[in-house]
Amino acid sequence: SQQGEEDPQALSIQEGENATMNCSYKTSINNLQWYRQNSGRGLVHLILIRSNEREKHSGRLRVTLDTSKKSSSLLITASRAADTASYFCATVPYGNNRLAFGKGNQVVVIP
Amino acid sequence: DAGVTQSPTHLIKTRGQQVTLRCSPKSGHDTVSWYQQALGQGPQFIFQYYEEEERQRGNFPDRFSGHQFPNYSSELNVNALLLGDSALYLCASSGLLQQAPTNEKLFFGSGTQLSVL
Numbered sequence: 001s002q003q004g005e006e007d008p009q010a011l012s013i014q015e016g017e018n019a020t021m022n023c024s025y026k027t028s029i030n031n032l033q034w035y036r037q038n039s040g041r042g043l044v045h046l047i048l049i050r051s052n053e054r055e056k057h058s059g060r061l062r063v064t065l066d067t068s069k070k071s072s073s074l075l076i077t078a079s080r081a082a083d084t085a086s087y088f089c090a091t092v093p094y095g096n097n098r099l100a101f102g103k104g105n106q107v108v109v110i111p
Numbered sequence: 112d113a114g115v116t117q118s119p120t121h122l123i124k125t126r127g128q129q130v131t132l133r134c135s136p137k138s139g140h141d142t143v144s145w146y147q148q149a150l151g152q153g154p155q156f157i158f159q160y161y162e163e164e165e166r167q168r169g170n171f172p173d174r175f176s177g178h179q180f181p182n183y184s185s186e187l188n189v190n191a192l193l194l195g196d197s198a199l200y201l202c203a204s205s206g207l208l209q210q211a212p213t214n215e216k217l218f219f220g221s222g223t224q225l226s227v228l
Contacts (some may be wrong), residue, residue: 101153
């Protein structure tokens with residue numbers, strides 16, 4: 001079953017703007033990860049945040065985690081056309097070492 | 112350093128047939144996981160192989176089976192294909208964390224697009 005649920009499902013922005021995506025999950029987790037997928041091909045790992053962390057940065061990416069609300073957000077700052085892709089959150093629940101993906105966000109960055 | 116490689120890239124089969132998909136993990140990785148991704152959905156976990164054994168399995172019927180070889184490469188077999196098996200099949204590899212297979216930072220192949228007619 002799907003663990004993560006992203007919101008919104010589709011986002012269209014102008015180049016240079018920021019893009020924010022949210023993800024909610026249902027069970028306690030060990031960590032939460034974000035992946036990017038271009039044109040329905042392989043996924044690329046972007047960033048991992050552990051359950052005892054609240055915020056993490058990597059380049060133009062900022063991830064937050066609120067375990068009390070069981071939610072996470074991914075912010076892409078100063079978006080570029082190359083950021084056009086689908087973004088998935090994935091969780092590793094406690095006691096279950098399998099990665100569960102959400103349904104994904106389609107982000108289109110208009111040049 | 113080669114990443115995760117999958118073959119074939121595309122495959123067309125008819126209902127009832129059997130299919131075998133192949134995956135070579137990233138160099139240095141010994142754990143392979145398989146995912147099924149239907150159009151417009153997120154990947155669904157099928158199973159994970161480590162030390163040539165199936166270690167975890169998702170909610171997939173026995174028609175889905177796999178194998179891992181001594182060189183860590185892996186195969187996914189699907190028997191008695193159904194139309195609903197049409198999907199992108201993704202292989203992901205990872206190493207060990209504290210001497211156990213980890214799901215932190217998976218490396219994915221480009222997938223095999225399977226169409227069942």
